Every structure is written in structure tokens, then in C-alpha cells.
Amino acid sequence: MNVASVTGVTPVHDRLARFDRFGAAEGVSSLGGRTFLAGALAACAMVGGGRDGLAFGQSNAAPTAAESNLPTVSFAIPAGPLDQALKGYEAATGLKVKTGISGDKLAGFTTAGLTGTYPEAEGLRVLLVGTGLQYRLDGKTMVVGMQAREDVTVQADATMPLGQFTEALKDTPQSVTVVPQFIMKEQAITTLRDSLRNVPGISLAAGEAGAQGDNLTIRGFTARNDIFLDGIRDFGSYYRDSFNYEQVEVLEGPAGIEFGRGSTGGVINQESKRPLDHKLVSGAVQLGTNLTRRVTVDVNQPVGEIGGGGAAFRMNIMGDEANVAGRDVVENRRFGVAPSLSFGMGTKSRATLSYVHQGENDIPDYGIPWLLDGPSPAKRSAYYGFRHGNFINTHDDILTLRLDHDVNEHASFRSITRFANYPRNAQITEPQVCSNGAISPTTGLLLAPTNVLNSAQLCPYNNGAPSDPSTILVNRNQITVASVENDLWQQDEALLHFRFLNIAQAVVVGVEGGREMSNPTRFTFTGVPTATLLNPNEDLPFAGTKTLSTRTHLAADSAGLFFVDTVHLGRYIDLTGGIRYDYFYTQQRQYTASTQLNTFLYRIDKKPSYRAAFVVKPTASGSVYFDYGTSFNPSAEALSLSVSTTVLPPEENETYELGSKWGFLHDRLSLAAAIFQTTKNNAKETSPANSTITVLAGNQRVRGGQVSVTGRLANQFDFIAGYAYLNSEVIASQFYPNAIGAPLANVPKQTFNVWLNRALGLRFTGGLGGNYVASRSASSTIPYVATAWTGTTPANAVVTATRLKQVPGYWAFNGVVQRPITERISLQANINNILNRSFIDEPHPSHLVPGEGRNALFGLNYKF
Incomplete structure (x- = not known):
């Protein structure tokens, strides 16, 4: 998928994690819209679960000592919705499976199923392949959540990354489009200008005599002076590279309250990468x-x-x-x-x-x-x-x-x-x-x-x-x-x-x-x-x-x-x-x-x-x-x-x-x-x-x-x-x-x-x-x-x-x-x-x- 877009169906801080096509978790912080790459709905665990959303810093490739002591079980769980598959897993093992994912969001996950004899921990790992989710053992409970790997940022509250906004995106009365980092990678985007080609209502303009840098219009009005970096005006006349972007956010419509002068047609905010809690x-x-x-x-x-x-x-x-x-x-x-x-x-x-x-x-x-x-x-x-x-x-x-x-x-x-x-x-x-x-x-x-x-x-x-x-x-x-x-x-x-x-x-x-x-x-x-x-x-x-x-x-x-x-x-x-x-x-x-x-x-x-x-x-x-x-x-x-x-x-x-x-x-x-x-x-x-x-x-x-x-x-x-x-x-x-x-x-x-x-x-x-x-x-x-x-x-x-x-x-x-x-x-x-x-x-x-x-x-x- 191209860009976490839209005038905003998805809460802005639904941090969408996906299991990429070669088996490693890759994610995106998204302001708007659903980014539905394979397993993208993994991050939606944070929406319905409030502060019960879970994140994991380690892969489950190597079982812990407690997991190794779990018995081997014969499984016959068909492919289909993950919520039904987890119920089948509970019935087969006697273990309880806990998730921070609300029922309507969990229904968006599917599994290839599980057939054969596996240790209980290995069986759950196989069941979750391709979903972007991971598990950990907590007593007799298998707790399912997201793997926190590269570019995955988890936040329990679905709110704007910009402090001026308090509500989930679907409840924010404004058109918002976000170009996340993984889309920039997928399209080999290297500049702010090229990332904005993914946003309807924006047109690029050539440099001017007094400003030899990024120049554009939003909804018909110039926005050369409406480019922000982490919520503060980035006034410089230069061509911005995307190497340090977590995402690019375009807020179209009235923004004078939050950003001050200018912002006739809207504003652009560059969200920088920040340190993470894992290597x-x-x-x-x-x-x-x-x-x-x-x-x-x-x-x-x-x-x-x-x-x-x-x-x-x-x-x-x-x-x-x-x-x-x-x-x-x-x-x-x-x-x-x-x-x-x-x-x-x-x-x-x-x-x-x-x-x-x-x-x-x-x-x-x-x-x-x-x-x-x-x-x-x-x-x-x-x-x-x-x-x-x-x-x-x-x-x-x-x-x-x-x-x-x-x-x-x-x-x-x-x-x-x-x-x-x-x-x-x-x-x-x-x-x-x-x-x-x-x-x-x-x-x-x-x-x-x-x-x-x-x-x-x-x-x-x-x-x-x-x-x-x-x-x-x-x-x-x-x-x-x-x-x-x-x-x-x-x-x-x-x-x-x-x-x-x-x-x-x-x-x-x-x-x-x-x-x-x-x-x-x-x-x-x-x-x-x-x-x-x-x-x-x-x-x-x-x-x-x-x-x-x-x-x-x-x-x-x-x-x-x-x-x-x-x-x-x-x-x-x-x-x-x-x-x-x-x-x-x-x-x-x-x-x-x-x-x-x-x-x-x-x-x-x-x-x-x-x-x-x-x-x-x-x-x-x-x-x-x-x-x-x-x-x-x-x-x-x-x-x-x-x-x-x-x-x-x-x-x-x-x-x-x-x-x-x-x-x-x-x-x-x-x-x-x-x-x-x-x-x-x-x-x-x-x-x-x-x-x-x-x-x-x-x-x-x-x-x-x-x-x-x-x-x-x-x-x-x-x-x-x-x-x-x-x-x-x-x-x-x-x-x-x-x-x-x-x-x-x-x-x-x-x-x-x-x-x-x-x-x-x-x-x-x-x-x-x-x-x-x-x-x-x-x-x-x-x-x-x-x-x-x-x-x-x-x-x-x-x-x-x-x-x-x-x-x-x-x-x-x-x-x-x-x-x-x-x-x-x-x-x-x-x-x-x-x-x-x-x-x-x-x-x-x-x-x-x-x-x-x-x-x-x-x-x-x-x-x-």
C-alpha cells in the first residue's frame, strides 16, 4: 500500500506494525487511514485495548525455559480468522490466550492454521506466522501482542503525535494524510517533495528568486512557509531529504489555531525518528x-x-x-x-x-x-x-x-x-x-x-x-x-x-x-x-x-x-x-x-x-x-x-x-x-x-x-x-x-x-x-x-x-x-x-x- 492516507478513518496514533514479506516485523507510525500491508492491522491492537495494548522487544525464535517445559499437543486448527483459531488453541492446550486487541479489530487477522504435533509454545508461534504478532508466557496464560522491532512504535492512546491534538483521528474534524516511513522506502522516496506526491490536493511549484527550496500549494494556496519539523516551523529555504523521517503528516484545512500565521490551505509536518528502547x-x-x-x-x-x-x-x-x-x-x-x-x-x-x-x-x-x-x-x-x-x-x-x-x-x-x-x-x-x-x-x-x-x-x-x-x-x-x-x-x-x-x-x-x-x-x-x-x-x-x-x-x-x-x-x-x-x-x-x-x-x-x-x-x-x-x-x-x-x-x-x-x-x-x-x-x-x-x-x-x-x-x-x-x-x-x-x-x-x-x-x-x-x-x-x-x-x-x-x-x-x-x-x-x-x-x-x-x-x- 502506498500511504497511510485519508481524511482520517484511522486514529492517528494507531501505530501500524506489519510483518513484512521476508519475515521480519516492520512498522509505521500513522496519522491517518489504515496502512493495510501484510499484517498491518497488528497495531490496531492498541485501539480497542486502551492501555492493555502489549508490545514485545524480543523475538520468540528461541523458547524460554518455561516454554520448553510445556507439553506437546496434537493440533487440527483450520485456516481462517485468528480469533477463532485462538479459541481452538485454548481448547487444545487448556492454556488461556490473552490479547489487548478488541474483538472487531481481532477479526481483521487471519491465520494459515495449525495441523500436526507441536510443543504448545511452538504451536502458537506457527499459528501467528504472518500476522506481525508475537507471544510471551505469563504463568498459564499466553499473552499475544506486537513485536517491537525496527520502526515499530507502540502507544496505547490513539492520539495525534502533535501535542495540539487530543482525539483519535476518526474523531478529529480535519482532513489528514500521512506518508509513513515504510512507504517512502517502498517507493524509494528520498525527498519531502516526492513524499507529497502521495497526497491529493497538493501541487508542487518551482523555486523562486528569494527561496530556492521546497515550494508547493495546499488546496490552492501557497504553503512554502507552512512546513514544520516536529511541530515547529522549519523556515529554511532548502530541499529537504527524508533520511530522518518517521513519517510526513499533511493537515489540510484550518490550522491557524495550532500553528499560527499562514496555514491558509493547511500545513506539512515532518516527524523525526527518535531513539527506541531496543537495538x-x-x-x-x-x-x-x-x-x-x-x-x-x-x-x-x-x-x-x-x-x-x-x-x-x-x-x-x-x-x-x-x-x-x-x-x-x-x-x-x-x-x-x-x-x-x-x-x-x-x-x-x-x-x-x-x-x-x-x-x-x-x-x-x-x-x-x-x-x-x-x-x-x-x-x-x-x-x-x-x-x-x-x-x-x-x-x-x-x-x-x-x-x-x-x-x-x-x-x-x-x-x-x-x-x-x-x-x-x-x-x-x-x-x-x-x-x-x-x-x-x-x-x-x-x-x-x-x-x-x-x-x-x-x-x-x-x-x-x-x-x-x-x-x-x-x-x-x-x-x-x-x-x-x-x-x-x-x-x-x-x-x-x-x-x-x-x-x-x-x-x-x-x-x-x-x-x-x-x-x-x-x-x-x-x-x-x-x-x-x-x-x-x-x-x-x-x-x-x-x-x-x-x-x-x-x-x-x-x-x-x-x-x-x-x-x-x-x-x-x-x-x-x-x-x-x-x-x-x-x-x-x-x-x-x-x-x-x-x-x-x-x-x-x-x-x-x-x-x-x-x-x-x-x-x-x-x-x-x-x-x-x-x-x-x-x-x-x-x-x-x-x-x-x-x-x-x-x-x-x-x-x-x-x-x-x-x-x-x-x-x-x-x-x-x-x-x-x-x-x-x-x-x-x-x-x-x-x-x-x-x-x-x-x-x-x-x-x-x-x-x-x-x-x-x-x-x-x-x-x-x-x-x-x-x-x-x-x-x-x-x-x-x-x-x-x-x-x-x-x-x-x-x-x-x-x-x-x-x-x-x-x-x-x-x-x-x-x-x-x-x-x-x-x-x-x-x-x-x-x-x-x-x-x-x-x-x-x-x-x-x-x-x-x-x-x-x-x-x-x-x-x-x-x-x-x-x-x-x-x-x-x-x-x-x-x-x-x-x-x-x-x-x-x-x-x-x-x-x-x-x-x-x-x-x-x-x-x-
Whole structure:
């Protein structure tokens, strides 16, 4: 199966353990949906059993002395449901079998049966083969539970891993999708971007001038600043590797209460690996046809008891080099190390100190240029930069201390302190065929585009029809920045469970704050040689005169206080209400070289956010919910201010969502669906006639729905699928009236993902999946470009035809085949973009990044 998805049938902390296809337990921490790989329901033991759920740290391969003294018994237990088989085992042996698994969850397990004469302990072991469960002998009782091996995390309470959430996922009124670690391994995913292809409603975007890192939209609105690491904003502009992920969580819909500024369409949280209470060594080696060379190592070592509790050390290491199939010159080189140390494990007071370093040294890719309303006829492989002149260097360091204390079953506290430092140095070539030319503020349409090499003349087209493409020149715009961002942050939360007037309450009270800083120095270049559209020379020596543009120092001081209360009105109804108050003070000093002026700007925003929701639970297997929430986007959200934005109050957003989550066939089939509307009531717009004028005059809206389904059927047939429909539009605009009714930037009307997994025989397993992304437009303010005109210069040009500036939709298919060699070593082969489709993966208003061509990865996975 692909991803523990959905708008949430499964409780978020149902830690799903599976017995993998070569006999070793492998698991996943899952926020949403059922991950129904072979034996995935093993972890559901924790749902119905409350705190009776059991976990085992040792395999039962070698019987204990007590087990060896048990008598030999003749068994005749047929294949079928495990609950019936365990009753047969009790009748045959006289032993009692105890599980922490509720009856409806236990019904999801099956066994191959047991026939023949076995010692009683060995008989139970054989009966449990393939279920992911283990046993231990307690007097005359066989206690059945889960084996705690690699990647298996067991938590008795089915709650969100994020402290801001108190309820099981099926009772949480929000769409949630989770990509667990084992899915990333199965799909050979190495980056955050690729993991998000498993989430409906998300579309990827190309990097921007001020942010050369992960960029995307959630439900139609940019989420570049809504990426979190273990619940704290991960602001750095870098391309995130997945080597230290336990899982990736996407919360779509209102999230302003829990996460503060931004979060218009939702947020993304990266959940880090943490030390475990058992020894572990695992990793992988991968080689690819795109010259991938990747090694990962994951080592966990308990170090005994310190201060009355268990302690453990974990280290994750990654090295990665790869080209991009179908693209010339581009190279990605990353190194990462992530040590962590935990104390007090198994006690009421716990502490974890963790550090993550990721370094990157890439030859970056800003793809190919636009031509009129679509991608230029350039070859997919064409590289318009300079092999020896373009680079991205990042060296990110994140140090985190987390403290947890459980007072009793009614109260617990969490405190997180983080310091993060994100240095980066980049010089990137952005290919441009014609600028966006003169714009008429009265029509909001582009006039005939002008040649960036000679602004007095039109581009070399014949009334919109491209002339001989071999004669078209491409401007190599240099985007150059050297910057350091850093963050010092403190977050404290209290989780309270109590009864007031005999009504059960679950309350979260939190306070957080700190300082974020950004210090970019930007340069401009003149005299950079051009390229031809059809035959760019990437080996041409870089030439150009570098000039300082701006030097900026910005500091933002933030503080947020929030309160969320969930009231349980009996068995069937939950009511949730919350409020948050944010203080955001930004000050910026900037030196502009062209004017030799120093400017000082500042802005203070004080803004509340609200949330209200109710959940109706007609049965234990399903829920229906309604959710309302607000959020805001301050002018300095991205740690940048200008003279025009410093006087603007925040943009304001509100979201309505109606959804339902259900489990069928004893939760072997899960379905979730939601419809929603998000409105940005006062979007920022920059005047086309004067770029120094920005106003809050635009309104934008996205209406849509999404559905997710996961299932585990007969013959180890597991599947997951997700579909999202997004109807986005500009509903009001001061400067661009002709844009009203046009779709928002980088918002496909439809997205779809599917992944199927099945045993193939001879110990092989195989998976096949695909993604569909519909067409997307480049801009929400000026979505239309001139495609025909009369005249020879911008002054006398008259536009006679326009079209929407957009990229076409695409399908891409991927597959995997796996086979164990030994109990601890397996081989894996992945093929990505099986049909070698050529498509635009990441659009930007000024450039387009093609998707990677067909490539194969061959890996060896190991664990000890």
C-alpha cells in the first residue's frame, strides 16, 4: 500500500506494525487511514485495548525455559480468522490466550492454521506466522501482542503525535494524510517533495528568486512557509531529504489555531525518528540509471538506565549523489547526519536532545522558458545555465531539546526549545524568452511581450506565431543570493483531561514564541551571454559583471497563545472550540546600492484566530464532522518587507469543511471524504503600472472536495487512492479586472494518486502506482498573455487575441519489485516514470521545470 492516507478513518496514533514479506516485523507510525500491508492491522491492537495494548522487544525464535517445559499437543486448527483459531488453541492446550486487541479489530487477522504435533509454545508461534504478532508466557496464560522491532512504535492512546491534538483521528474534524516511513522506502522516496506526491490536493511549484527550496500549494494556496519539523516551523529555504523521517503528516484545512500565521490551505509536518528502547541497525544502498549513489544508515543503541529511566542513542546518516534523468548538467549532492539521545524512557519525565545537519551542493535547475502561453519547444534535456557557473550550497543545522512530563492520567506537559541556522549561497540561471512587457492597468492583460534584449521592439514572433525557433534568443537571468536565516524558538503546551459538571473535557493550552532572522545579500549581473532556444551551450564559460543590489537585515519577534477545548457530550457528539492570539513584530534595515540609501521599516501585527467544530459519531466505525477556522498572512510572513507592504494589515482567510470518515469490513476498508471552501478576503496585489504600490484589494476562493480510500483485501491485495477536486478562482481584483474568474496560480482542478501492492509468488512482491495532475496556470493576477497582435513596437502594438498561460496536465506511473534474500537482507528495484512521459512538474510564472524521465533504482536493504 502506498500511504497511510485519508481524511482520517484511522486514529492517528494507531501505530501500524506489519510483518513484512521476508519475515521480519516492520512498522509505521500513522496519522491517518489504515496502512493495510501484510499484517498491518497488528497495531490496531492498541485501539480497542486502551492501555492493555502489549508490545514485545524480543523475538520468540528461541523458547524460554518455561516454554520448553510445556507439553506437546496434537493440533487440527483450520485456516481462517485468528480469533477463532485462538479459541481452538485454548481448547487444545487448556492454556488461556490473552490479547489487548478488541474483538472487531481481532477479526481483521487471519491465520494459515495449525495441523500436526507441536510443543504448545511452538504451536502458537506457527499459528501467528504472518500476522506481525508475537507471544510471551505469563504463568498459564499466553499473552499475544506486537513485536517491537525496527520502526515499530507502540502507544496505547490513539492520539495525534502533535501535542495540539487530543482525539483519535476518526474523531478529529480535519482532513489528514500521512506518508509513513515504510512507504517512502517502498517507493524509494528520498525527498519531502516526492513524499507529497502521495497526497491529493497538493501541487508542487518551482523555486523562486528569494527561496530556492521546497515550494508547493495546499488546496490552492501557497504553503512554502507552512512546513514544520516536529511541530515547529522549519523556515529554511532548502530541499529537504527524508533520511530522518518517521513519517510526513499533511493537515489540510484550518490550522491557524495550532500553528499560527499562514496555514491558509493547511500545513506539512515532518516527524523525526527518535531513539527506541531496543537495538537496531538498518539502512540501504541504492544505485540508479540516473547515476544515483545513495547510502543510508540507521543505528539505535540502548545505553542502560540513567536517572531512573531508560536511555538510548540513535544516529541516522545519509549520503546522496544523483543526476536527473532526461535533464542535462543538473546534479544533486546531499549529506546528512542526525544524532539524538533520549533519557527517562518509560518514566513520567522524558527528555530528547536531537540535532540534524543537512548539507547540499547542487547544480540547480530552473528548467526551460515559457513561450507565449505555454512551454517553449525546447528539448526536455535543454539546460540554459552554466555548468561551471551555477550552484546552490546550503548547510542547515537544527538543534532541538524536547521535555515531556506526565503528572498523572489527567495532565501532561511538553516543552520544546530549538535553535536552527540555515546558511545558503546560490547562483541560478533563469531562462527567459521575452519579458512580460508593458501591461495595461485598465484591462489587466499583457500587451505584446517585448524582447528583454531590446525593450523597444517586440519579440521575434509574427503576430504571436513563433518565428524560426532556432533564431530565438534566451536571456540567462542570474538569480544570486547569499543569506543566513536562523530561528530561536520556545514552545510549551499543557494537555488536560478532566470532567466539569460531569462532562468530559480535553484541553490544550499552549504558548510559543521566539525570534526569526533573515540576512540576504542580493546581486545583479550584466553582460551575461545569451543562449539559443534550441541549442543552449551549458559549457560556455560564465561571463558577466556582478553588482551589489541590496543588503538586508530582518528580525521578526513572535509570540502566540492558544487554547483548544474538546467537549465530549456523551458517546455520540464532540464539540471543539479554540482561540489563538498572535503577536508578530518585524523590523528591517536595507541598503540599496543603486540609490545608496539605507531604509528602516517595521510592522506590528496583533491578530486572533478562531476555530469551531463538531463531530457526530453514529457508530464506533464512523463519524461526520463540520469544521470552521480562520487564519492570516502578515505582510512579513516570508521574512521580507517593502515600503508598500509595511503599511498593509494581514490577509485574512476562512475555511469551512464538512467531512465523514468510515471503516468497513472490520476496518479492512476505509473511506473518507470532505467538501470545503477556503476564501482569502483581501489578497495582496501589486500595481502593474508601479511595482512599488501594493494594496489589499483581491479576493480569492477555492471550493472543492476530496476522497481517500484504503483497503486490505484477499490475497495480500493492498491499495490506497486519493482524489481531490479544486475549483479555484479570482473573485475580486482592483488592478486586474480581466483576471476575475481565472484560476489561481499552480492549482490543478484535479489531482489523483493510487498505489497497489500485492504478493506475486515465489516470495516476490510488487507495487504499481500513478499520479495525475491536471493543467495549471502560471499566475493568478495576470493569467492571460497576448497570442496575436498588430504593430511592430510596444508603443503601437494592439492585442487581438489572448490565452490563459498554463501548462498541460500529465500522468506518471511508477513501480517496484521486492524480494528477500535472507531474513535480514532484501533486494528492491524501482522504476519511475515507466512510460517516460515528458511533462512540466514544477511551474513558475517565469520558468518551468520538467519532470524527471524514466529511471530505475536498484537497492539493497538491510536490518539487524
